[in-house]
Amino acid sequence: xxxxxxxxxxxxxxxxxxxxxxxxxxxxxxxxxxxxxxxxxxxxxxxxxxxxxxxxxxxxxxxxxxxxxxx
Numbered sequence: 001x002x003x004x005x006x007x008x009x010x011x012x013x014x015x016x017x018x019x020x021x022x023x024x025x026x027x028x029x030x031x032x033x034x035x036x037x038x039x040x041x042x043x044x045x046x047x048x049x050x051x052x053x054x055x056x057x058x059x060x061x062x063x064x065x066x067x068x069x070x071x
Contacts, residue, residue: 001064008036010054010061025049 011021018036022029027046034040042050051058 001066002038003041003062004038004065005035005062007032007050007061010056011036014054021053025053 011018018029018032022032025032025046031040031042031046035042047058047062050061054061
């Protein structure tokens, strides 16, 4: 299983740029880009900052993709 997120969709819906979000969370724009492309899973600390930043439950930001055998 891998972690999937909806961060890009939520960020775009709220009209927040990657640069603005990176500055607000004190990370690089490249980090935000990698998270949005599911190439990097944020640390627990950063995941909790994202939850707070968007003021949403963690399960609305992240979920586990089920293995093909489980579908």
